[in-house]
Amino acid sequence: MNNSKGLPDGVAATNGFKNLMINIMPTLSDYEVVIGLEVHVQLQTQSKIFSGDANQFSTTPNTHISAITLAHPGTLPKLNRRVVAHAIKIGLACGCRINQETIFARKNYFYPDLPKGYQISQDKAPICxxxxxxxxxxxxKxxxxxxxxxxxxxxxxxSSHPDEGVYSWVDYNRAGTPLVEIVTDPxxxxxxxxxxxxxxxxxxxRKLVQYLDICDGKMEQGSLRCDANVSLMPKGSQVFGQRTEVKNLNSMRNVQRAVTLEIERQFGLLSAGEQVLRQTLNFDAQKNTITAMRSKEEMNDYRYFPDPDLAPVIISDEWLQEVKQQMPALPQQLQDKxxxxxxxxxxxxxVITEEKALYEYFAQTATLTSHYKLIANWLMGDIKEYLNQHHLSIEALPVKPAGLAQLIALIESGKLSHTIASRELFPLMLKNPEKSAEALAQAHHLVANQDTGELSEVIKGIIAQFPKEAKAYKQGKKKLKGMFMGQVMKQTGGKADPKLTTQLLDKLIAEVE
Known part of the structure; x- marks a missing residue:
């Protein structure tokens, strides 16, 4: 029975009950997220997928177009063979089943930047x-x-839509660019x-397509884009919730931000007792907001049917074997190596295999020096810091592999301390890439002091300054070695040969009475 206030028997209308109501409201942890991703990969070919127009990124609108790209009457598409080979490569890299007989279909929808009024795609018989x-x-993990x-x-x-004005601009340079779309299971x-x-x-x-050399991975130019399908369902449910699709996410960070934001948005709607609508959404990276673009199409809205202008694609056993033989080493194989x-x-x-260019830099340097761990340390330390600060890729680094190998050789020979190499010589090499590391070190008086007599006098003076520490070090407290080395480097401006200093320090402390 309920009391006069409509509450269960024995429950008073108090703030305590209000707190109880809040506590039993669902939280985000009561839901599971169902996520599916569609990644669009622009393929690196000289020409477009169905025409001879240049397949190049251009900031000058409508310069890589022709009658075929613009779908003038009477024009016919002709398939680019290299596009098929690239699609096979990514399929092999992902362990897909390659369909050796595949067809193209027309995907019908109207949009101003779609010249034909339909898109040539694949439906019932995808290549992978x-x-x-x-x-x-x-x-x-x-x-x-x-x-x-x-x-x-x-x-x-x-299409681009100026903030002011009642018009839009359409650039057809990208129309006809070859793509593969990688679609995940939910x-x-x-x-x-x-x-x-x-x-x-x-x-x-992104790593895979770069190592396969089928896409440059330049997300800022649209070479790689991701659509994220997101839905929420109560934990333990077997029925997926209503999904939405966030379109054209062009960076890894934006994928992460957009998915997080859409989960929060859908949870807010469900918590308020509202429905999640089947929509296509836009993510504004600057405002960190998600807005609706249009209601989401159903598959039958596209009215797929086989394209009558394109014959089925037959991939022979010989062609498939040829592509397999052209497959390069993939990131996991290179990590093992x-x-x-x-x-x-x-x-x-x-870390070294995160970028193909970074691995190639390591590999080239490794042919010039056998100090592999030092190469990795420089790539993940000073070099990475410089590239991040200046928003550069490794290809733009002024210091080439030969220069890094020279720098490492100076450190290993004792002619240069790592501190001097990092703080003084490396910045000089960045500014003077045409000069050798040793020439710069000599010209700027950075070469380590290898004068035994001079270093011995410096060390003797430090021992006299710290007699208790010297005796403790002699008696086995080896941790004090760092203190003595620090003092030597301080007094020599970091130019003492570390190996020679260590030898002299051990010798002279052993003589302490």
């Missing part, structure tokens, strides 16, 4: 099916993203893990 991508999360399919298609043009995640999961997967896809052949740790190997 199944497969998976294994990647590392930020905590180092491995995760697996199962794939549904990979299919080939053409890109649309690009994956169930904890709400706190979903964004990191999406981030890690997108990052791994760095650990087994070069003695690097798993962490170092993973």
């Amino acid at each position: 099916e199944g497969g998976q991508v294994t990647f590392a999360l930020k905590d180092g 491995k995760a697996v993203m199962p794939l549904t399919r990979i299919h080939m298609e053409e890109d649309a043009g690009k 994956v169930v995640c904890h709400p706190n893990e979903a964004a990191a999961f999406a981030y890690g997967y997108f990052k791994e896809i 760095l650990m087994t052949d070069f003695g690097l740790s798993a962490y170092d190997a993973e």
